[in-house]
Amino acid sequence: MRKTVISMKDIIKKYYIGKPNELQILHGISLDIQEGEFVSIVGQSGSGKSTLMNIIGALDRPTDGSYFLNGADISTLDDAELSRIRNKEIGFVFQTFNLIPRTNAIKNVEMPMMYAGIPKKQRLERTMELLEIVGMSERANHQPNELSGGQKQRVAIARAMANKPSLLLADEPTGALDSKTGRMIMDLFHKLHQEEHTTIVLITHSQELAQETQRMITISDGSIIADTGVKSHADS
Amino acid sequence: MQILENIRLAFSSILANKMRALLTMLGIIIGISAVITITTIGSSIQKTLTNTFNSMGSMNFFEIYSTFDWEKAEPDEDGNYNWEWQEDDRLSREMLDELIQTYPEYFSMNLTDSYGSSTLLNWQDQSMSVNINGVLNFEHMQGLEPELLSGRGISYQDNANRKQTIVVSDLFVSQYFAPDADPLGQAVTLDLQTGQAEDFVIVGVYEMPEAYAKQAYQPGMKELEKVTPVYVPLDTMMYLLRQEDNYRYWADIYYNPEYDVAMQEQLLKDFFNEQYEKAEKPYMTIDVMNMQEQMGMINAVVNVVTIAISVIAAISLIVGGVGVMNIMLVSITERTKEIGIRKALGAQNRSIRMQFVTEAILICLIGGIIGIISGILNGMIIGYVAKAVITNMYPEEASMFAITVQPSVIAMLISVVFSILTGVFFGYYPANKAAKMNPIDALRYD
Secondary structure, three states, rough: OOOEEEEEEEEEEEEEEOOOOOEEEEEEEEEEOOOEEEEEEEOOOOOOOHHHHHHHHHOOOOOOOEEEOOOEEEEHHHHHHHHHHHHEEEEEEOOOOOOOOOHHHHHHHHHHHHHHHHHHHHHHHHHHHHHHHOOOOOHOOOOOHOOHHHHHHHHHHHOOOOOOOOEEEOOOOOOOOOHHHHHHHHHHHHHHHHHHOEEEEEEOOOOHHOOOOOOEEEEOOOEEEOOOOOHHHHHH | OOHHHHHHHHHHHHHOOOOHHHHHHHHHHHHHHHHHHHHHHHHHHHHHHHHHHHHHOOOEEEEEEEEEOOOOOOOOOOOOOOOOOOOHHHHHHHHHHHHHHHOOOOOOEOOOOEEEEEEEEEEOOEEEEHHHEEEEEOOOOOOOOOEEEEEOOOOOHHHHHOOOEEEEEHHHHHHHOOOOOOOOOOOEEOOOOOEEEEEEEEEEEEEHHHHHHHHHHHOOOOOOOOOOEEEHHHHHHHHHHOOOOOOOEEEEEEEOOOHHHHHHHHHHHHHHHHHHOOOOOEEEEEEEEEEEHHHHHHHHHHHHHHHHHHHHHHHHHHHHHHHHHHHHHHHHHHHHHHHHHHOOOOHHHHHHHHHHHHHHHHHHHHHHHHHHHHHHHHHHHHHHHHHHHHHHHHHHHEEEEEOOOOOOOHHHHHHHHHHHHHHHHHHHHHHHHHOOEEEEHHHHHO
């Protein structure tokens, strides 16, 4: 029996609550993602997929509804506990890489482990292992401004994997890359999924990329309008 | 563990904006530098005074000067004070001697005079020389407190009876006599300035004080080139040289510290006023300078100036601190995205806060250290310039002043602590602002 990583029920997100310009972005999203799944969430801009990503990534709390991440009720946690969840359970990969400037690849990859309080020696071992996996060992001592876009994204993926998160959350990871390097990054995700059995949630506006994944969830106007996963899950 | 990482981060952030960091530090640098400069000067003055007075031996003396008493004098019909300095307006030996005889339990003194040098030939007919000093006794020898190794010092009786006695140094004995010779009772012939040669009988040998030897003799000097002071009775010298002038402008009168100092000072004034009355010079009096009081006053002035400058420096530190706060606010705004990334990676608020407080502390600390170094340099430059000026202007007296430049260690420690506190105080608000940023907004910031 596979573990449920994400369990969302009737998630609602509203902004400017109680004000005349109150805005509801998510209209009751319910979804379950199992361990080891490679899921894509697709939607046009303005569909609410970024808001959903923020909630999945424990960067934000839902206005209503319940969200369990690995059994922890995210909607009731305070800021410090959310930080801990982001640190241990979630690995972020961003469209714009978001490496810390003036800080070399090693230090960037080490950062989540540093915040987790892992001793320096262990940190360094794990960092070198991760850089090996993403094929960046050669450039371990380079700073972000000395790396190409694809290289930066590979370092970012290594960083996201640092604390062996339950979930790798990638927000348009190929959006800032040319198609060739974008392809390499997608291949890396497939490799992590197959070899490391990482649970991956890929957020994208591209149908083409989404179709590569096992399961495709389409959202529009803050609601799920299609989910191929139910079928594929049933198949397996 | 994270502290080292924070320090590394703070360094790289400061190095990324060197000019900005330096300008930010300026207020701190100026503030700390001012405090260290003034405390270096202050502690140098105090140290110099202490050293000087220590080298002078006891500080329990009044320096008295004969002076015109404007209160007692009567102006002529045009309202002018017609007073011309008469030689015998000064302090006479008779007055001084009578003071000591009248109040032996309170006062003591020594009068000294230098009689130049005399060349003599030692037991091997080698040439050597001595400095001749006339003294009344063997106490209160300013600048030199020689200890007797054998025999006795110069006494009042030697003076009163015009005895031709002499006290020499142990160095002199080794220069002048064959090894193992007994110097006591031996005669030494000195050439006086007038050309006359006089025999003096050695009555005592003193130990050459190390402090004097260090100051007077260059390293590598030949043994016979070292000129040592020898002491003979002052009155004998005056008699031999037919010196008529028995008056002095000033004298050091030692008081008895076991009795009230103010009382003794009054006693001294009354005594000399009476003496001047008797000498039919009622318009004359004495000025009394209490050396200990003088030193206390100088110290008090130095302390007041130090406090005043420190207050000004504190204002400079506050201004500097506001500058640090300002630049930290700019810095966190610039690095909003970085803060967002760190939060997304799981940084706790307190980690972010610590990171920026560390950076603020480091800016202040570097500023403080630069300030301390520049303050010490300023203090030293001023100290050595003062030393050079004093040595140039008063080459004779300069040897008496043991000018010592000494930075105040306590002021340095306090400065370091203050720099850190400034960093904490003015860094906390911006750091807290960074810590409380919403990660989503921070991540989206461009």
